[in-house]
Amino acid sequence: MSASNKSAVNRGVGVTIALLSLLLALPACSAPSAQGVKWYAGLKLGDFQASGIAAWRDALSQPWRLGGEPVSLPVSNGSDHVVVDRCEKLFPAVTSGMRASGPDQAIFEGWTIKCEAVRLLVDGASPQKDFIGDFPMDEKHVRGLPIGMAFAVSPDDERKVASIKSAGGTLGGFLGNVKWQALGEPADRRIVLRDDGGASQLLSVLAEGDFDHDGVNDLLVASSNSMTGGSYHAAHLYIVSRLKADGPLVLRSGK
Amino acid sequence: MRTILRTTRLRWITVGLVSVTASAIAAVPPVCQVQVCFINQQAKTDYECENSCVFEPYEDVITEVAETLAKPEFENSFPYVYLDSKGLPTVGTGHLITSADAAATLTFYKDDGTQATEQEIKDMLGDVESHPQSAECIAGDNSQCYPASHYSQYSKLRMTQDDIDALTKKHLADFDTNLHTIYPDFDTYPAAVKKVLYDMIYNLGPSGIENKFPSFTAAIKARDWQKAADESHRTGISETRNDYVKNLLEKAAIDAAAAEEKLKQCQAAGGGLPGNGATP
Numbered sequence: 001m002s003a004s005n006k007s008a009v010n011r012g013v014g015v016t017i018a019l020l021s022l023l024l025a026l027p028a029c030s031a032p033s034a035q036g037v038k039w040y041a042g043l044k045l046g047d048f049q050a051s052g053i054a055a056w057r058d059a060l061s062q063p064w065r066l067g068g069e070p071v072s073l074p075v076s077n078g079s080d081h082v083v084v085d086r087c088e089k090l091f092p093a094v095t096s097g098m099r100a101s102g103p104d105q106a107i108f109e110g111w112t113i114k115c116e117a118v119r120l121l122v123d124g125a126s127p128q129k130d131f132i133g134d135f136p137m138d139e140k141h142v143r144g145l146p147i148g149m150a151f152a153v154s155p156d157d158e159r160k161v162a163s164i165k166s167a168g169g170t171l172g173g174f175l176g177n178v179k180w181q182a183l184g185e186p187a188d189r190r191i192v193l194r195d196d197g198g199a200s201q202l203l204s205v206l207a208e209g210d211f212d213h214d215g216v217n218d219l220l221v222a223s224s225n226s227m228t229g230g231s232y233h234a235a236h237l238y239i240v241s242r243l244k245a246d247g248p249l250v251l252r253s254g255k
Numbered sequence: 256m257r258t259i260l261r262t263t264r265l266r267w268i269t270v271g272l273v274s275v276t277a278s279a280i281a282a283v284p285p286v287c288q289v290q291v292c293f294i295n296q297q298a299k300t301d302y303e304c305e306n307s308c309v310f311e312p313y314e315d316v317i318t319e320v321a322e323t324l325a326k327p328e329f330e331n332s333f334p335y336v337y338l339d340s341k342g343l344p345t346v347g348t349g350h351l352i353t354s355a356d357a358a359a360t361l362t363f364y365k366d367d368g369t370q371a372t373e374q375e376i377k378d379m380l381g382d383v384e385s386h387p388q389s390a391e392c393i394a395g396d397n398s399q400c401y402p403a404s405h406y407s408q409y410s411k412l413r414m415t416q417d418d419i420d421a422l423t424k425k426h427l428a429d430f431d432t433n434l435h436t437i438y439p440d441f442d443t444y445p446a447a448v449k450k451v452l453y454d455m456i457y458n459l460g461p462s463g464i465e466n467k468f469p470s471f472t473a474a475i476k477a478r479d480w481q482k483a484a485d486e487s488h489r490t491g492i493s494e495t496r497n498d499y500v501k502n503l504l505e506k507a508a509i510d511a512a513a514a515e516e517k518l519k520q521c522q523a524a525g526g527g528l529p530g531n532g533a534t535p
Contacts, residue, residue, distance in 0.1 A: 042396065044391075044398070044399070045398075046398070046399075066389075066399065066401060067386070067389070067401070069401075069405070071401065071402065071405065072402075073402055073404075074404070076327075099328070099493060100402075101327030101328065101331040102327060102329070102330045102331025102332075102333075102349075102403065103330070103331065103339060103340065103345075103349070103402075103403055104331075104402045104403055104404065105493075106340060106397045106400075107340075107397045107398065107400050107402050109397065110396060110397030110398030110399070110400065111397075111398045113398065114398045152490055153459070153463070153467050153489055153490050153491065154467045154468045154470075154471065154486070154488070154489065154490070155468075155470065155471075155485070155486050155488055156467070156468060156469055156470050156471075156486070157467065157490070158490065183391075183394050190394075192394060192395060196462075196466065197462055197463060197466030197467050198459070198460050198461075198462035198463040198466065198467070199463070199467065200395065201395075202394060202395030202396060204396070224395040224396060224397060225491065226340075226395060227458070227459050227460045227462075227463040227467075228460055228462060228463075229460025229461060229462060229463070230456070230457065230458050230459040230460030230463050231330055231349055231457060231458050232458050232459055232460075232463065232489070232491070232492065233340070233397065233491075234490065234491025234492070235397065
């Protein structure tokens, strides 16, 4: 166990009552752990949403279920074929470049994001510093997210992202005429952005804590991108952080 | 515009020429818009030279695109009904079933090989829809979606591959209006370019191809196939599919350069001018 993790556990034990009070005060859909990481409604492995880090760790090896029914996905990289039905089988499949076929690839990517998020969560630490604070997924906050989280599908989009990035801009500079629609309760921290060009982007804060082990609080944010009237779909997982007070939000991992 | 072509020494036929207009006669020549047999290669070349267009071997574009889309690494093809990530009943290669009545017009077969009745099809659709996708799935969280294969157990009836192919062709044909609106000269594009545009509109939707790929769309309209190849990359899809599109456009660029050179040579030699042997 790293020094920071030991510190996190010790402090976690020392403030159990405070944490319990905090838990009661938090929205019902978020759950802090003894490690100081917490997760939101968007972080589910099928039907499963754990009450503690140990349960999340166990979930990585458990078969997936959705609506009470087992779920599995056949995947292949052309030479090898496997059936993936739990995170611990998914990880080597992703590493081997395996994909599902047709519309199931979007589902495979969805599970990949969730499994990776749970793996980061169970390895996460309690942050020593937090420069993000409360982060509701409303228009103001979403516009301030890093430009690297833009739903860029074309070379035109990629050039626009590069231009905004070089000018120090944020996601807000990329978004055109967008309709904003919260998914679930505001405390779930999920929002759908739909633009005039047919792009739809679901942004979900899955968890927060210190996931890159630099002592600073991070957000785990999933992005699920699709095109209206088309079969296109892509998914990404980002670690977003703010490294100093009044600093910009930055990507610590992800595109 | 109508013209008379001499196709054999003994008979003449009349064909309708479809809009080989001045605007379409760019540096990169359009595909000639007639289907006709020429008496010999020289007559064909003369026609191309006179009309600043080129013929290409016939290809059944829609059939080829349908076969490509049915590949697992593209859209795949399912003989049974499943609910897609929008919660909509779907069969074959992404063919949406808009209602029970629409489903009943399709041809499904039972395990014993006999054709299902309309009522049996409607019952099967009800079984599938009794296992709906969740609201989270429909909102875009794909880990909350049942895979297509999950519905195999509820969708007891099957379509044949031939019937699926016919559905896919109809689906692609439905994009024709969109493609002609975005690309008015669509009919004059080479088969390779048409295949690209069907693939991209299927994947991105009509709005996506026009609004998210303005440089690609401009390059297509300018018949700059190499530039279109460079602007065709879709972030997030398989590189197999990106390479498929890029290779088609690069092939079109090579073919266009060869055609352009051919026309230059024949026109420099006076081909296509009255009195130089061109038809009629």
